[in-house]
Amino acid sequence: MKSIIPIFALALLSACSAEQPPSEPPLAAASDISEALEKAAVANSNPDEYFDTDTSVLTLMNAIIQPSALELWQAVRYVVTADGVEEDIRPQTDEDWFRLQASAISLIEAGNALLIPGREMDNAPLDPDYPDYQYQPEEIQALVESDAENWRAYIKQMQFFTRTTLETIEEKDLLGLMETSAAINNACQGCHAEFWYRPNN
Numbered sequence: 001m002k003s004i005i006p007i008f009a010l011a012l013l014s015a016c017s018a019e020q021p022p023s024e025p026p027l028a029a030a031s032d033i034s035e036a037l038e039k040a041a042v043a044n045s046n047p048d049e050y051f052d053t054d055t056s057v058l059t060l061m062n063a064i065i066q067p068s069a070l071e072l073w074q075a076v077r078y079v080v081t082a083d084g085v086e087e088d089i090r091p092q093t094d095e096d097w098f099r100l101q102a103s104a105i106s107l108i109e110a111g112n113a114l115l116i117p118g119r120e121m122d123n124a125p126l127d128p129d130y131p132d133y134q135y136q137p138e139e140i141q142a143l144v145e146s147d148a149e150n151w152r153a154y155i156k157q158m159q160f161f162t163r164t165t166l167e168t169i170e171e172k173d174l175l176g177l178m179e180t181s182a183a184i185n186n187a188c189q190g191c192h193a194e195f196w197y198r199p200n201n
């Protein structure tokens, strides 16, 4: 293995330096790259140590999952403003379709991020006025550990319906897009009902 690493490192360096003016040294030192590659070699045997899981579940929800899902859910809608102006919103340009495609891909990949073990729940209760409404972070953590199978099942469900939605986007199938993207919500709700909200709330 050791003898392979410098060859990879050289290949990477020359790929990088092609982008640089000739007078500038390559940005990454060879030692950094071989260190990264050595870590990559252990990735298969020890994924928890390899991936950066510092982003909490809550941050993933707010930063990637919710905005991506909203793009899909709001892609086709009919808006009447206060002045009575009617707007029929739907993807039209290639750019619109590309943005939807990117959102679906982000949601699928966020599912992969959720599948990596070792992510923390956030420390503060989300709504201090209603502390009983939802589980505390340590309770969520314990639930995820005790029922990891269901946790993963909701993620796979989210990915499945998003993958189906992606197919409708690639076919520019408006009706299909509306139906399949709505189905993604079952996975969100199901997981929140089990792992986030206390029963009877």
Ligand code: HEC
Binding pocket: 057, 058, 061, 062, 065, 066, 069, 114, 120, 121, 122, 126, 137, 140, 151, 152, 154, 155, 158, 184, 185, 187, 188, 189, 191, 192, 195, 196
């Ligand atoms: C595998 C389980 C799971 C799935 C699937 C899931 N969530 Fe979540 N979500 C959670 C958990 C757990 C929390 C609370 C995390 C915490 O308190 O640290 C949360 C929190 C959130 C929040 C935070 C709200 C706030 O008050 O800050 C939003 C928004 C959210 N989820 C949206 C979504 C959407 C939209 C989907 C589907 C597209 C989704 N989630 C799918 C588990 C999930």
